[in-house]
Amino acid sequence: MDIMDFRSDTVTQPTDRMREAMAAAVVGDDVYGDDPTVNELQEYAAALTGMESSLYVCSGTMGNLVSVMSHCCRGEGVLLGVNSHMWRNEGGNMACVAGVMPFPLDDSSGLPSLESIKSSYMPSGNVHYANTTMLAMENTHNSAGGIPAEVGAFAEAADLAKDIGLLVHVDGARIFDAAEYFGVDVKEYSRRVDSIQICLSKGLGAPMGSIVCGSRSFIDRARKFRKLLGGGQRQAGVAAAAGLIALKEMRGRLSDDHSNASLLASLLSGLEEHGIDVEPARRRTNMVYFKIRRGIDAISLIDRCSERGLLISLAGPGRIRMVTHLGLDEGSVRCAVVIIGDILKYCEVINQ
Ligand SMILES: Cc1ncc(COP(=O)(O)O)c(C=O)c1O
Structure with missing residues (x-):
């Protein structure tokens, strides 16, 4: 049986x-x-x-953690989205390893609002505060639907x-x-910030690894923390070689994932009368989320x-995520929707 794996864009096989x-x-x-x-x-x-320097790390999680450790001292505070990967999906490493206090902000539309940044910030000079050192933003925002941040809104928050x-x-x-979604140079985002973590192992298709970019002094500190975390690797060039292909040759193909995800969302919308609600996305990249309204529970559907x-993967109670990537094409999308439709319709009949 051929497998169509829509769980994540992390499941891709390295290209020839x-x-x-x-x-x-x-x-x-x-x-x-x-x-x-x-x-x-x-x-x-x-x-x-367009940054001074960069560092190859094992994973996105390690890239985010060495960035926090390089920017913040123990006892300081970080503002970040309550739905962000750094807050929800990185094992609490910021608190547990870095000793930094996370302050979660509403980010249901992708970016935290300007108001929430202003009102949650705690300045230094007051002994009661874990004074805030850093803001972390996620772009694209995974759990908000893979939403890409508009350059203008991103710049406003960063500024x-x-x-x-x-x-x-x-x-x-x-x-x-x-960047691909808006047709802009990635520097439109990176030039406004102090550090950026980029995964090579997702839509870009490399088997592993992330890159952290920032100033020379930031990267010097990050290198030390990478070592401290056990992330210093020896002949890592074997994996980095695939990372180079990912950065040089695979960026342009991301638009295929976006059009496949749009097709997936629109075909799944045709199944809404059979008990699901596709989450609308004002700007769709490579993810589609839907909720199950009736007929079957999420685990049984999976x-x-x-x-x-x-x-397909579980993304919360009754919530399913499907992600497009280089191992899937339009045919896989159409076939997936037929399978989901068959199951929903079958459940409708037997529940009658
Ligand atoms: C938004 C986001 N950040 C960070 C990561 C972590 O990357 P890794 O799995 O390489 O640790 C992921 C992984 O899916 C992610 O979706």
Whole structure:
């Protein structure tokens, strides 16, 4: 049975070009800074984002954590979205490892509002406060529907944060989806912030790794924290070679994922009379969320789909997420919707 895996864009297989590059990679010991392929990837990423320097790390989670640790001291505060990956899905590492106090803000529309940034900020100079050091924003915003931040709104939030003295970090796991969606250079986002974390292992298709970009001194600190966390790798160029292909050759293909996700959303909307509600997205990149209104519970839908080779994921009570990526095409989308439709209609009949 062929498997169609819509659970996440992290499930992609490396392309043939990536596998060739990995096999041929010239490598060295990256903890000594001696791996030419890692160095090339880091230089390429810094140039692409217009930042002084960059660091290759094992994962997006590690990239976000070393950024927090490099920007903030223990006992300081970070403003971030209550639905953000950094708040909900990174094991509480900010509190547990970095000793930093997270202050969650409403981010249901993707970015935290200017008002919430202003009212949650706690200045230094008052002994009662965990004074706020940093604002973290997520772009695209995964759980808000994969929504990309408009450059203007993003700039307003970043500028406000800077005006009140905060450092700004972007969890840009899928920042190239945002840039591709609006047809803008990624620098439109990166030049406004102090650091950005970019995943190579999602829609860009590399098997692993993320890049953190920022100033030279920030990256020097991040390198130290990467080591402290056990993330110093030796001949990492084998994996970085695929990361280079991801950055050089795979950004342009993200628009295919966006059009496949739009098609998926519109075909799934045709099933709404059978008990689901597709979450509307003003700006759709590569994700579709829907809620189950009646007929079947979410776990049973996931199980029944998987029996037919369709993998989808649970994103909360009665909430399902489907993500498009390079392993899926228009045919997979159409086939997935037929399977979901069959199951919903069957449940309707047996529930009558
Ligand atoms: C928005 C966002 N940030 C960070 C991460 C973490 O990346 P990783 O799984 O490489 O740790 C993810 C992973 O899905 C994500 O969606």
